[in-house]
Amino acid sequence: MSANDFSPLAPQAGSHVREVHDPLHGELLEVSMGPHHPSTHGVFRMIVTLDGERVMKLKPVFGYLHRNHEKIAENTTYLGSMPYTDRLDYLCSMTNNWAYAIAVEKLSGQPVPERAEYVRVILAEITRLLNHTCLAGFLMQDCGCSGTPLMYAFREREKILDLFESLSGSRMMCNYQRFGGCRVDPSADWLDGARKLTDNYGRFLDEFETLLTGNEIIMARTQGVGALSPELAINAGVTGPMLRATGVNYDLRKVDAYGVYSRFDFRVPLGAHGDVYDRYMIRVLEMRESIKILQQALATIPAGPIMDPKAKLRGFRPKAGEAYGRIEGPKGEIGFYLVSDGSPNPYRYRVRPPSFVNLTVLEDMCLGQTIADAVIILGSVDIVLGEVDR
Amino acid sequence: METPEQIRDRLLARFPGAEISVVANPAPAAQHSLLLGHAPAVEIARFLRDDPTLKLDQCSNVTGIDWPEKEIVETTKSTVPDPAGGPPKVVETKIKRIQPGYLEVVYHLYSIALGHGPVILRLRTGNRTDAVTVPSLTPVWRACEFQEREVFDLFGVVLTGHPDLRRILMWDAFKDFPMRRDYVAPDDYEWEPTPHGDVLEKAKRHYPVPPAAAPVAPAAQEAPKA
Amino acid sequence: MLGTGLLKGLGVTAKNFVGSYHDPERYTTIEYPEVKPKLPEAYRNFPFLVTENAMDPMGTLRCVACQICEKECPPQCIYIEKSKDKKPDASGKMQIYPAIFDIDTSVCMSCQICVEVCPFDAIKMDQVFEIATTDRYDALLLRREQLAKPNSYYQSIHPTEAAEVDGRLAADRKAAEEKAKAAAAAKAAAAKAAAAAPAAEAPKTPPPAA
C-alpha cells in the first residue's frame, strides 16, 4: 500500500477514491468514508479497502475534533475543568462529571455525604437510559429505518433533558457535580418528576421492543454481523455493553461497587455471540435494570446536606500525588488519571475514553463483512467523537 | 490483591537481573506503582497477564507524563560547632541539583477474571531529547495500541515494537508534540478585535494597524431584549 | 411464523400515527416562533450584573470588582478594570466599583462558575437565548451597561433563588448594622469611660454615625 498520505493537508487528487492493485485479489477499491459522511456519527473517517462489497482493510482516522482537552485542563484549576468534562461525551455529561469528581475525591480524600451519593447514582442511571435509547435510535437509523425509531428515542430523550434542565440549568452541559457533592439539591417535585419518568419508561421500552426486537429484517441485518470474541475483547481493553455482549461478566458497578451501588440489587445482562444484535439487546436489558435501580434509589434517598460542608470551592489544592478514578459510564469504563503537584492546577490530567479504546477492534469486526455491515458495526460500537478525539 | 512490594519481590525472584522499584504515591488513594527497566518490561508484562494469582488481563489506561528538568534545592541542616566555643550554630547548606528530565509512560492494569484493582507500571525514557524510546506493551495487551499511538503523538515517546506507530490525533504533517510542558502553541491568529486581556496584546502584536476589513460595529448598541 | 415481528412493528407505527391525533404524549412538537417554550426556573444562559434598583443602574451596581470571577472563569471571557474612586454600596460602606466589566459572550459557555464563586451575589445567570446578531465581534461583547439588570428582573426570572439571596443579604445587612451599632455603643461607652477618668483629656470625637 502506498505511503499514508491521507492527512487533510496533503493535496488529494480528485475524489477520495483510489484504485489499489492487490496482486492477490486484482482490482481493489480504496474508499474514504467520512469525515463528512451521513452514517459516521460525527467527524469520523474510515479508509475502507473494498474487494467488490467485501471489506478487506479498514483504517479508522480521527482527530478532526481534537481540541487537546488535557492541555486546557493543565492550565485551569480543578474546578475550571469540570464544565469541560461535559464536552467529552456530550450525550452523558452527568457521568463524565461524576468520573472526574470521583478521581479528584480519590486524589484529595474528600468525603461525600449520603444524599449526594444517592443523587449521583440516580443521575448516572438516568444518563444510562438516555444514552442507550439514543444508541438504539441511531443504530436502527443506520439499518435503514426512515427515522421512526430515532424519533421515538428522541421523544423520550426530551423528557430526560427537561429533567436535567430543571435541575442543573442546562440540558446537555450540566456542570452539576462538585468535589465532595453536588451543586444544587434536587427539590421534592424534581424527585417526583424523576419517579414519573422511571415508571413510564417501562411502557416506552415495551413499545420500542415490539417495534424492533422481533423484527425479522433487523434480525437478518444484525445477527451474526461483526461478532467479537471474548478473549479479543478483554485483551483489547473493550469495556461496557460491548464487552458484556461477548459474555464477559465485568461491570464496574459490581466490581468496584463505587458510590452506593452495593445497596441496590440489580442484575448484569450478558450476551452470548458478541454481534451487533447482542450489543443492541444488552443495552435494552441494561435499561430495564437501570429502571430497577432508579426505583430503589428514588424510594430510599435520605435527607441531609448535598455538599460536604468542609469542601473548599475555590483555593482547592490537593497534596502532591496521583490517583486514577473510574466509573461504569454508559459507553464503558470512563476514567480520569490525575497527577497533582500541590498547585491549584493539575500537573497531568488524563481522560480514559471508553469509545476511543473500543474502536481498537473496529477493523477486526469489519473484516470480511460487506460495506453495509461496516456502517452498522460502527454504529453498534456507540462512539461519540467529543470523547474519542478529546 | 498483593501490595506492590510483594509483586516487586515476586518479580525480582522471577527475573533476577531486572531493575524494578516501587514508586510511592503520597495521595490518600495510595495507588503505588512499579518502575520497570526497559529490558525485561515485555516479559514482566506477559508474566503479570498470565500469572494465575494476578491475571491482569485488562490494560485499562496508558498515559504519558512529561517531567522536564527540575532544579532541586536540597537544604540540609547541619550543626557546626562554633570555633569560638559558643553554642553550636545550625548551618543550612543548599545543594542545587538539576534533576534530568524524562518522559514517562504509565500503565494501569486490572484483572477482569479476579476483579482486583490497579497494578500501575511506569516506564521512563532516558531523557527528553534523543533517548526517547520505551518498549511497547501492545504485543501483550492490544488495548495499548491506540493509547500508545496517542502517547507517541502528543509526547513524542517512540514505542519500539508497536505494530503501527503513527500519529493518531494530530495530522501526519504535524511536527511538534503538543502535550510536552515546553510546547509553544503556533501563533496562527485571525483578526479578532476583542479589546481586552492577552487577546488584545496578541492583536496588537499581529496587527499594529487593525485591517480595514474589520467590520464597522453598528453605532447604536441595541441592548439585548430583556 | 415468519413475518409476525414485521406485523407487530406495523401495529406500533399505526398506534403512534393514531395516537398523534389525540394523545398529547405522542405529539411533542412545539411550533417555536408562535409558541414560546416554557423554560424551567433553573435555566441559565449568559450572566448579567445585578443592580439594586433600576433607576440608577451604574450607581447601585453590587459588583465590587474583586476580580474573583475573572480568575475563576474557565474560558477567561470576563475582563474587569477597577475604578479609581469609591462609591457607597447598599449598606453604605465605600466600595470600589468596576470601571470596565466586559463579558465576551462569543467565548462564554454559560457554565455559571462565576455565579458560584462570587461572594457578593453580584453576578447571576440570565435566561435570554434569542441573542443572534449580525456582527461577530462588538455586538457579542457585552459591556457593563448592557450587562447591568435590576434586582426586580432577577426576582422575575429566578424567584426562589432570588428570594433566598435577598434573605441572606438582608440578614447580612442587619447583622452588619447591629455590629456597627454595637461597635458604636462600645466606642461610645469607651469614650465615656475615657472622658470620665482623666477629666483634663479632651474627649475623642465620636465616630461618624453608621
Add this chain to the structure above:
Amino acid sequence: MNAAFLATLSLELLPAQLRDMVTGWLPEPWRWLVNSILAIAVILASFGLLFAYLTLAERKILGRVQNRPGPNRTGYFGLLQPFADGVKALTKEDIVPRGADHLLHFLAPVALLAFSIMTFAVLPFGRNLVAVELDAGVLYFFAAGAATELAVFMAGWASHNKYSLLAAMRALAQLISYELPLLLSFVPVIMIAGSLSTQEIVHRQSGWMFGFVPQWHVLTPWGFAGFAIFMTAALAESNRSPFDLPEAESELIAGHLTEYSGFKYALFFMAEYFGMCALCGMAVTLFLGGWQAPLPFLEFIPSYVWFATKMLTLLLGFIWVRCTFPRLRIDQLTRFAWKFLVPLALINLGTTAFWSLTSGWTGGLQIARWLVAIALVVIPFQLIGRKLSAGLGPRTYRYA
C-alpha cells in the same frame, strides 16, 4: 341542458357522457383522435395531481407516525408543499458531469417516465373507463414495465461515474430478480380468469357469494398468496422501503441517481411514484376486484370511486411500510427473491390448478377444497420461511 339529458345523468356514466358531449360535434375521423387525446389528458392530469399529493401525504404520514406534524408551513396544512417542491426542482441548477454521455444522460429519466406512464393505458379505472381496450392488456402492462430496467441502466452508464455504474448494476439485479415473482404471481389470475384483458378479469370478479361476500380473487387462498407476493415484488420493483437499496444514503453511494440534479432528478422521482401507482392499480385490478363494489347495497357509488379508494389504500400501505421497516442488504434481498418468493409463486400455480380443477365440488367437498388450498399455501410458506431464516431468531440472555 334539457330535462331528458338530466334524467339520464347518472354518476356512473358521467365520464362517458362528458366525453361524448365533447366529441359529439366533431366530424367522424377526428372523433377517435380527440377521444384518445382526451383520455391521455385526463390520465396525465389526475395521476400528476395524485403524484403531487402523494409526496405530501408521504411526508405528513411519516411525520405523524414519528409524532411530529410534517410539512405545515406552505399553505394550510402544507397543501402547497408539492408545488413548492416542483418550483424548487425546476429552479435548481442541472449539473451534467463533464465526461457524461449527454444524450443518454438526458434520455434516461425521459425513457423511465415514458415507460411508467405507458402502463396506465390498460388500467380499467371504471366500468367503461379504460383508455385502451386490449385483448392482451396485462401482457402490455408488464411489457412496458419491463423496459424500465433499460432506463435505469442508461442512467447508471451515462453518469460516467464508477459509483453510478456499480449502483445501476445493483438496482438492475434487484429489478430483474423481482420481475420474476411479479410475473409469476399474476399468472394464476390469468389461469382462473382465462383472459389477458383487464376488463375481462374485473368482470370475472363480479357477483357475490352467500349474498354479501364479493368474488374477488384476494378472498381465495391462492389469491391471497398471489396478492402478498405481488405486493412484495411491487415494493421491490418501485424501489420502496425494505428494498430501497439504490437510494440508500447510509450505503457507500447514492445510487445511480448520483449525477442527477434539478428537474431530471424530479423526473426520476415522478417516474418512481407513477410506477408505484401503476403497480397498485394493477394489483387492484388483478386481486381486489378492480372497480367492483365490495357490498351489494354499495353499488350506487360509481365504479371509478371504488377503483380510486382501493388504489389509495394500497398506496397508503406502501407509505406505512416505508415508515416501519429497515433496509435489506443486497445479498439478502436477492436471496429473498430467488429462494422465497419464486418457489412460493410456483407452488401457488399448483394451488390455483388444484382450485380451478376442483371448482365443481359442492357441499362438504367445498370445505375440503378450501382446507386443502389453504394448506397448500401455508405449509410451503412455513417450511421455506424456516429454511430462509435459519439461525436467526429471538435470543434469551443470562444474567450474571
Add this chain to the structure above:
Amino acid sequence: MTLAFLAIAFVTVAAAAVAMALRNLIHSALLLVFNWAGIAAFYLWAGAEFVAFSQLMVYVGAVSMVVLFAVLLTQRSPQSFREQPDSISRVIGALLVGGAVLGVLFGAVLSSRLAPSAATATPTISVKELGSLLMGPHAAALLIVGVILTVTLIGAVIIASTDHAESGKDES
C-alpha cells in the same frame, strides 16, 4: 395505411443500419432496442397484439439486458481489437459462410408463395387458443427457445469471467 407501414419500416431499417455504423457499443446496443421496437410495431400494425407485446417484453425487456450485460462484461479497451484479419484462409472462410447464409435466405424467400396482394382479414384468434396452441403442438419449440436463451446468458458470463481474469493482467 402504406404511410404508416413505410414509417415503421424506415425506423426499423435505419436503426439497424446506424447500429452497425456506430463505434460506441452501448449506443449501438440501444439502437438495436429501437429495431426490436420497430418489429413489435409491425406486429401491432398487423393486429397481432399478443405477439407484439411478448416481443416487446422479451426483446426490449430481457434480451436487451443480456446484450448490454454481455457488452459491459466483455468491454475491452478499444486498442486491443485486432484490426487486420489474421490470414487469407480466415477471410475466405468468412466469405463462404456469409454466402451460404445468404443463399439459404434467398431460397426461402423465393420458394414461399406470397398470398395475393389483398391482405386477408386478420384471423381473430383469442389468447386462449394461442395458449393451447403454444402448449400443444409448438411446446417443443418453446422449450428449445428457452434453453437457447439460458445457454447464451451462461456462455456470456463464462466468457466474461475468463476474459476478466485475462484482461486483468495487461491493463489495470
